[in-house]
Each structure stands twice: as C-alpha cells, then as structure tokens.
C-alpha cells in the first residue's frame with residue numbers, strides 16, 4: 621500500500637522504516653529533507669517529500685509531527701490530500717515550554733485528535749500508538765512478547781478496523797477500541813503518567829497490560 625508518513629523525528633523514522641520493511645511504498649514528509657540525509661542512506665526504499673507531496677502520495681497517512689505543530693503541518697499537507705483517507709494520529713499535545721515535566725496543550729474536554737478531525741472533517745482520523753515509545757510502536761513483541769495493550773479511538777469503524785489490521789502486521793496482539801474520537805482525550809491525558817513512569821523506570825520500553 622502507498623503510505624505517507626508526516627514527520628521526520630523518531631516516530632516518523634520508525635514508522636517509515638517498519639512500513640518499508642513490511643513491503644509498503646513509503647514516503648516520509650518533512651519541511652527540511654536535508655535532516656533525513658543519513659537516515660535515507662540506511663532506508664533507501666523510502667522516498668522523502670514535503671508534507672504536501674507525502675500526503676498526496678499516501679493512501680493511508682500518519683501524523684507523526686510535534687503536537688504543537690500538528691495542525692500547521694496538516695494544513696501544509698493540504699486538506700485535499702487528506703480527504704477520504706485514513707489519518708493515523710500518533711501525536712501528543714505536549715507543552716515543554718516550562719520544562720519538565722511537560723503539560724498538555726489541550727485536555728479534559730477536547731483533544732488534539734479532535735482538533736485535527738474538526739480541522740479536516742473529510743479525513744478518517746484514528747488515534748493510536750501515542751501511548752508507547754517509537755520503537756515499541758512498530759516492534760511490540762520486544763516487550764513481554766506483545767502481551768500488552770494498544771488503544772484506538774475514532775469515529776469511523778471501518779477506518780479503525782483497517783488500522784487494527786496494520787497494527788497486527790506490526791505485531792500487536794491486544795488492540796482495545798476505546799470508542800469515538802472523544803476517547804482520544806483519555807489516551808492523550810495518559811501522557812503525564814507515561815512521562816513519570818519513563819522517569820521512574822529509566823526506559824521507554826514498557827507498556828500497560830489490562831487485567832480483569
């Protein structure tokens with residue numbers, strides 16, 4: 621499948637490399653292709669483009685841009701290039717302007733995922749993967765052989781089921797549908813706890829497991 625990954629950081633690079641490894645036709649999007657020079661020599665199968673070129677290329681899109689810049693990045697991607705497509709939103713609305721620990725730019729009664737869905741009503745936004753570190757997103761079996769949960773939120777049931785198939789191809793076993801896009805508030809508001817666990821455990825290679 622043609623995949624467009626918006627974002628050149630750890631997440632965009634990890635998702636792009638894994639999608640290429642799985643045989644997808646990948647383009648990774650950035651405002652500055654020069655920053656991906658070293659990465660692209662190691663990942664020659666992935667193309668590099670602007671946000672707009674990447675969004676036009678992808679049949680399925682990923683938002684792996686900084687939460688504070690996501691709305692701007694998606695505007696640069698072009699509403700027409702997002703229309704009708706699944707947009708897997710991995711971003712977190714973290715505000716590091718006052719240092720560590722970060723606070724949230726949006727919370728409680730709204731979320732970044734909802735802001736993105738409102739800004740692009742024709743895109744099929746599915747929030748997922750934002751609750752784990754980049755490596756674990758794409759190699760979930762590296763922790764407890766995959767015996768832990770990933771969440772999905774979104775209004776479009778078919779889009780969530782297509783994203784669940786993709787997550788399974790990454791190695792995810794336990795995929796928990798939290799509900800419509802408003803449930804992304806909870807997944808985003810988990811981040812303050814994630815950040816504290818990261819500090820306490822001194823590693824990002826962990827996740828939560830639901831027990832009943």
Ligand SMILES: NC(=O)c1ccc[n+]([C@@H]2O[C@H](COP(=O)([O-])OP(=O)(O)OC[C@H]3O[C@@H](n4cnc5c(N)ncnc54)[C@H](OP(=O)(O)O)[C@@H]3O)[C@@H](O)[C@H]2O)c1
Nearest residue numbers: 627628629630631650651685686687689693711712753754
């Ligand atoms: N790092 C993780 O393990 C992790 C885990 C879970 C969720 N997340 C979330 O995933 C997203 C990506 O994280 P990351 O660590 O890979 O990288 P990041 O440093 O948070 O984001 C880098 C990307 O954001 C773009 N960007 C930044 N400011 C922008 C602006 N004002 N307008 C347009 N684009 C802008 C950059 O564009 P250029 O390419 O042009 O520089 C770059 O592509 C974030 O929302 C983060 O919270 C990260």
